Amino acid sequence: MTRRTALEPFIGLVVDRDGARRSRPELFDELLADPATRLLPLWGGRALMTDSSATALDLITPDRQTAALVRVYLGRTIAGDVPVIAVALTDAAAAQLEPDESRWATLRAGGDTLGEVDYALFVEAVAIVNWHESHTHCPRCGTPTVVEQGGWVRRCFVDGKEVFPRTDPAIIVRVVDDAGRILLGSNAMWENNRWSILAGFVEPGEPFEAAVIREVQEESGVECTEPRYLGSQPWPFPASVMIGFEARAVAQGDVPTTPDGQEILAVRWFSRDELWAERDDLKLPMSASIAHAIITEWYGGPLDEPPVQAVRVESDAR
Ligand SMILES: [Zn+2]
Structure with a gap:
C-alpha cells in the first residue's frame, strides 16, 4: 500500500x-x-x-x-x-x-x-x-453449526441459535505531553528496542474513551484526558479492530512514567528530534499499521526523513 x-x-x-x-x-x-x-x-x-x-x-x-x-x-x-x-x-x-x-x-x-x-x-x-x-459449535448446546447467509452466519439446528461474526475492539492511542512529545512503550513480547504507541482491549461495558484513559494509566502510569478519535484499522490477528485515538497528558512538564512491568517493560517520551537522532537503535511499527500512521502523522512526515520543524499537529498548538 x-x-x-x-x-x-x-x-x-x-x-x-x-x-x-x-x-x-x-x-x-x-x-x-x-x-x-x-x-x-x-x-x-x-x-x-x-x-x-x-x-x-x-x-x-x-x-x-x-x-x-x-x-x-x-x-x-x-x-x-x-x-x-x-x-x-x-x-x-x-x-x-x-x-x-x-x-x-x-x-x-x-x-x-x-x-x-x-x-x-x-x-x-x-x-x-x-x-x-x-466458532464451529453452538455456544448454547455444543452442536456443530451450519454455515448460512453466504458465510456470514452459523446456525444451530437443535435450538435455532444464530451465531454472528464477532470482532474484538482494541484502542490504540497517541499520548502527547505539553511539549508535543509522544509517549511510546516497549512490549514484553516484542524484540529488543521495538517501540510503539500504547494499545489494549476494550472491556465489556466500557466506552472506547474510558478504555483509552484506563489502558494508558495501567501501562504507563500517565494520566491522560480528552481522547479524540483518529481512525481505525481491522486487525484480524486473530479478530481485532484497532480504534485509533489521540489524548494529552494531564500533568505539565516532565510527566513521570511507570511501565506496568508485565505487558509493557519500558515507556518514555520522545520528541521528534529524539526519534530522529535514535533512529538507528529504534524499531518502530511496520508501515502497513495504524500505529505507524498515527506516529507518522504526529511526526509530520516520513519517519526516515528528518523532522520538519514547521509542521506541527493540532495537539501541540493548544
Ligand atoms: Zn445449539
Missing part, C-alpha cells in the same frame, strides 16, 4: 459487501455461474499470490477450486464489479492448487506490497475465516 502520512480511512471503501444478496438461497450457485466471479484461496491464514513478492492476489476462476473447508461471499469490488468468494482450503487442496509455498503469503507480508483492493479483500477474508475456524 502507499505509505501514509495522514490518517485517512485505513482501508478505503473499495469492496461492496453486498449484504442484501447473502440471504438468497441459491447465492453460491448464482455466483459460480457468473463468469466474472473469482475465488480467493486461503490456506492457514495465507493467500495465493501471483508471484513470490506478494504484489497481487491470485484470484482464481471457480473451475479451479477443489474441496473447501468453508466459503464466504466477500462482496463485489467496486472498481471492477468482480464478485469474490473466499475459500479456506485443506492442506491437500492448497498443495494441489499451488505446491510452491513461496506463492502463499501472510497478510503481514502483503501489507506493504498489495494494492488497496487486494489488501481489503485479504483482510476481510482472513477475518471471517478466522471466525469460522474458532
Whole structure:
C-alpha cells in the first residue's frame, strides 16, 4: 500500500459487501455461474499470490477450486464489479492448487506490497475465516453449526441459535505531553528496542474513551484526558479492530512514567528530534499499521526523513 502520512480511512471503501444478496438461497450457485466471479484461496491464514513478492492476489476462476473447508461471499469490488468468494482450503487442496509455498503469503507480508483492493479483500477474508475456524459449535448446546447467509452466519439446528461474526475492539492511542512529545512503550513480547504507541482491549461495558484513559494509566502510569478519535484499522490477528485515538497528558512538564512491568517493560517520551537522532537503535511499527500512521502523522512526515520543524499537529498548538 502507499505509505501514509495522514490518517485517512485505513482501508478505503473499495469492496461492496453486498449484504442484501447473502440471504438468497441459491447465492453460491448464482455466483459460480457468473463468469466474472473469482475465488480467493486461503490456506492457514495465507493467500495465493501471483508471484513470490506478494504484489497481487491470485484470484482464481471457480473451475479451479477443489474441496473447501468453508466459503464466504466477500462482496463485489467496486472498481471492477468482480464478485469474490473466499475459500479456506485443506492442506491437500492448497498443495494441489499451488505446491510452491513461496506463492502463499501472510497478510503481514502483503501489507506493504498489495494494492488497496487486494489488501481489503485479504483482510476481510482472513477475518471471517478466522471466525469460522474458532466458532464451529453452538455456544448454547455444543452442536456443530451450519454455515448460512453466504458465510456470514452459523446456525444451530437443535435450538435455532444464530451465531454472528464477532470482532474484538482494541484502542490504540497517541499520548502527547505539553511539549508535543509522544509517549511510546516497549512490549514484553516484542524484540529488543521495538517501540510503539500504547494499545489494549476494550472491556465489556466500557466506552472506547474510558478504555483509552484506563489502558494508558495501567501501562504507563500517565494520566491522560480528552481522547479524540483518529481512525481505525481491522486487525484480524486473530479478530481485532484497532480504534485509533489521540489524548494529552494531564500533568505539565516532565510527566513521570511507570511501565506496568508485565505487558509493557519500558515507556518514555520522545520528541521528534529524539526519534530522529535514535533512529538507528529504534524499531518502530511496520508501515502497513495504524500505529505507524498515527506516529507518522504526529511526526509530520516520513519517519526516515528528518523532522520538519514547521509542521506541527493540532495537539501541540493548544
Ligand atoms: Zn445449539
